């Protein structure tokens with residue numbers, strides 16, 4: 001096994017999805033902080049490794065892999081003792097893949113990143129209402145996915161849970177999740193909070209929330 005190096009920062013949801021996967025697989029790794037608030041992802045050395053300048057980035061010996069979804073699927077395939085976190089059964093895998101794409105496109109890109117770009121990176125004090133609606137729409141979908149399921153892709157824990165909890169636990173900095181409105185979603189969050197290695201996600205989500213709460217903004221039509 002080559003040395004695993006994870007590049008990232010704890011406030012970043014996709015970095016935390018990778019950390020949860022590494023912890024679930026009990027894999028040792030080195031963690032190199034790339035502070036995107038200080039634009040460290042644009043250093044020449046980092047751009048050489050990841051021209052898309054995103055975190056997380058995983059180095060496995062000579063190999064460089066980015067995008068959390070690609071990384072977590074790779075880690076289970078390469079180092080998992082079994083396939084339970086990312087089933088080889090094609091139909092089960094298709095459900096996990098759907099949830100992973102949903103996280104990347106709908107929850108992270110459409111809900112979390114677009115509002116965070118306004119508030120944090122563009123320093124706007126007025127956020128259009130549709131940015132908030134994108135968050136509640138994401139919650140509605142997740143509630144629906146959990147209708148008959150204990151975990152996000154069925155009756156067992158998978159990497160889709162790690163991916164989605166990383167961004168959902170960050171979205172609550174904008175819109176808290178009410179147990180009465182979202183009973184399944186609330187129970188799922190509580191279930192994941194019981195994981196023995198969950199604390200690191202909680203810590204990073206707390207750091208994300210602290211940065212967002214330090215910004216003043218109002219919602220406008």
Ligand SMILES: N[C@@H](CCC(=O)N[C@@H](CS)C(=O)NCC(=O)O)C(=O)O
Nearest residue numbers: 012014036053054055056067068069
């Ligand atoms: N879909 C990607 C998203 C990665 C991403 O956008 N990460 C953000 C931090 S949460 C980032 O690196 N932003 C800095 C940049 O794009 O320059 C993944 O899951 O890894």
